[in-house]
Amino acid sequence: MTSRTERTRAALQSAALQLFTERGFDEVTVEEVAAAAGVSHMTFFRHFPTKEAAVLDDPYDPVLGDAVRAQPAALSPLERVRRALLMAWGALPEPGEGETRARVALVAGHDGLRAKAWANNQRTQDVLAEALVEGGVPSLEAHVAAGACLGALMAALLDWGAGGEGGLGDRISSALGQLAPPPTAEGGA
Amino acid sequence: MTSRTERTRAALQSAALQLFTERGFDEVTVEEVAAAAGVSHMTFFRHFPTKEAAVLDDPYDPVLGDAVRAQPAALSPLERVRRALLMAWGALPEPGEGETRARVALVAGHDGLRAKAWANNQRTQDVLAEALVEGGVPSLEAHVAAGACLGALMAALLDWGAGGEGGLGDRISSALGQLAPPPTAEGGA
DNA sequence: CACATGATGTTAGTCACTAACATGACGTGC
DNA sequence: GCACGTCATGTTAGTGACTAACATCATGTG
CATH class of the missing domain: 1.10.10.60 (Homeodomain-like)
Structure with missing residues (x-):
């Protein structure tokens, strides 16, 4: 209906x-x-x-806030946001590949659209930071963690839209992986 | 004259x-x-x-590209960008505190201005990524490193402009410090 | 002083976006 | 089935950012 x-x-x-x-x-x-x-x-x-x-129609924000709240508080803020984004990406219904591609390509190729996309991104950033602040993280630290992760994610998105060949999911995990803490020699999880 | x-x-x-x-x-x-x-x-x-x-008048880009190229290639791309930004910030002539404050406050408080600021940021991001790519870093990795660092930096800037009290320089180092690799137990520099 | 050049003014236009009011489609109560 | 309200839409008129074409005025140079 x-x-x-x-x-x-x-x-x-x-x-x-x-x-x-x-x-x-x-x-x-x-x-x-x-x-x-x-x-x-x-x-x-x-x-x-x-x-x-x-062109820019992303109603994902609330999901992301909850994903951050679901992370263990023992992790660093950056790591919490990072895992939340990875988790949320996996849980999202994969949108139509072709259409998403067209949209992201449009955004990647136009200054004004990119600007607005960043503006949306900032809203998302505020949502993520808010979730961290509720958990006791200082405001600056929270915003920085959110900003860094979303900056990385956006870079991956635009790089893909500008003509990358692989899957978007792979790029996102690879991008966020770059922000991961190096594995400890002890093999501790 | x-x-x-x-x-x-x-x-x-x-x-x-x-x-x-x-x-x-x-x-x-x-x-x-x-x-x-x-x-x-x-x-x-x-x-x-x-x-x-x-309001948005930032001609710093070329300096930043060179600062990245000046970093030792042994470091990770993320670390190279991080150090380049810290270095460049230290080397910049401190602009008039009051005026900068007014500008950043304006940007922090207005959606359209923030959007344009992000657009500028993206140009900077491209300059930084370009410098890394020249050094042999793959495009995606380069853009992600630049995106993450600038995302963090922008978050610190806006947080300051939105009413933070401390010095801007401190906030920037603190923000970028959050992206630093944890110190090794060996005490290796 | 004639002249070239570059910064500025004038005018008229396009287009994103808004406000105010009119109309039209749709279902609800009777 | 008919009056009625509501909500999506149309119409019209306006504001303001931005552009293009052409005129003018300042400046320095020969």
Whole structure:
């Protein structure tokens, strides 16, 4: 039972993705996207706050906060965030590969989109940091841990979107692995 | 002998900073900034590509690339970037404390400005990663190292701008310190 | 003083985004 | 089935960032 709202929104998003990919983000007006979806430009803005938002649609934040809270407090903040992201990635429903690729490629190739993506990233960062702060981690340390992990993750994403060949999952684990503490010689887990 | 161009640019920047701080970024039009500096809005855009650019003015990138290249190749990419940033920070001429504070506070408190700041950050990230790639580091690893360090640094900056009391330098070293490898038990330097 | 050059002003336009009000589709109570 | 309310949408008019084309004014040079 997709409601009318959901259908319109999906139509807008899909029209936007296709037009932007074909002709470039800057060469397509919101007016055109709306027309392609069969609605007026006002309807576009009722569904998306900005032109960029039709491409950047990530409602994952709450999941991530909980994932951080689920980590053992004995670990360093950085390590808690790192594991939370790895865990959350594994648990997420893998979105359609092709479409994700198109979206990330768009973002990787356009300054304005990248900027907005970073802005979203920052919201996520705040959520992660908040979860750490609740657990007693000082604010600066919490934000730094979140910032470092998301910086790494974003780098992996953009690198993939810019033309990397492997799977996205592999890149993410590899990126976050780079932030892992080196294994102790004792073999302690 | 400051050229006319330089004087106009400085006037615009200072007018922008003052007006934005007084009344908020969104409540001041470019027109008003230009008027306060005694020029027309076209002149504003000849000096700054966007409204945000009058606040975000960081020409540090080239220095950072060289700082990375100066690090011993034996270190991990992450560690090379980390040390390069610490080194570069120490070598930079400390800019006027008050003005920097005002700028960072503006950025920390405004979504659009933060987004643009991240966009700049990405350029820096690319410069750092490039320096690593030249040294033989794979692209993904290089971008991740740069992303993580700059993510941490940005978090420290924004945290400071949002109302932290200590010195900025201390926060930066503390933030980057969080990414340092743990000291080995052997006491090896 | 004629001249070239570069910074600036003027004007008019595009486009993202917003506000106010009108219309149209849909289900609910009766 | 019909009045009614609600919610998605359309229409219109506006603001403000940013651009392009052309005019002007300052500056230094011969």
